[in-house]
Amino acid sequence: MASASAVKKIRKKKVFPTDDDVAEALAEYTFNLSKKFYEERDYFTVVISGGDLTFWLRKLLDTKYDDKIEWSKWHIFWVDERVVPLDDEDSNYKQALDRFLSHTKVSIPIANIYTIDQDCAALGDAKGAAILYEECIKKLVNQNIIRTYKSSGFPQFDLQLLGMGPDGHMASLFPGRYQINEKASLVTYITNSTTKPPPKRITFTLPVINCASYNLMAVCGEAQTDAVAKVFKNDFTLPSARLTADTEAIWYLDQAAASELPIGL
Incomplete structure (x- = not known):
C-alpha cells in the first residue's frame, strides 16, 4: 500500500460548481488525452466505469468536438463489470452502449470495445469472466495495443475514468474485502457484493x-x-484513498461532494 505522503503527493483535485461543469471538464480532459496518445502511438486505451460517468461522456458529442475526435483509434475497456447478460439493465456495458457508445457520432469499431465474455455473463460465471478478461488484456499487451508499466509487466492503460461510491469503493473494490489486496492477478472477481447489487x-x-x-x-x-x-x-480503509497513477491522479468534484473538505486539502 502506498504511504500517505506518496499518495498525497500524486493526488490532485479540482472543484467545480455543478455536476454539469464536472462533465464538461471530464470531456475536455478525455479529448485532450485521446489526441495526445493517438498522435504518439496510434492508439488510445481508455477504461470506463458505470454510473453517472456514462451520462457525462455524452459531452464528447458536443459540436465543438465534431470532426476532432479520431474514434477509430479508441479502445474501450471496463474497470469493473456486473456479471449479468450483456443486455441486462445492470450491465455497465449496456448502460454505456445506450447512453454513449451507440450514438452515431461515436464510430468506435466494435472490435475495439472489450466486453466481458458473453457466455460467462449469461451464466453468471464471475470466475470464468475474470479469467477470460485477464486473458484478453494479456493478448492486447502482446499486440502492443496496451502498453506495460515499466518493469512490472502490468498493463498500462492511457486513461481511466472512475467513480466512487458513498462507502468509498472504486471499481468493485469494496472496503474490508480481500480483493483490494490482490497483487498477482490483473482481474479478480466477487460473488457476494452485499453492499451494492448485483x-x-x-x-x-x-x-x-x-x-x-x-x-x-x-x-x-x-x-x-x-x-x-x-x-x-488519507483514510486507507477506503479503496478510493489508495488511488494513484503513473503520471497523474486527479479528482474532479462538484461543490456538493467537496463541501466537507477542510481548508487546505
Missing part, C-alpha cells in the same frame, strides 16, 4: 488501476461528501 462482479485489481498513465476520479453529489473528506485525510 452480487457477482469482476474488477481490475489495484495494481492495474494504479499503473494507468492518467486516472481521473469524478465524484458529484452530497451522498459522497463524507467519503471524499475521508479520502483527502
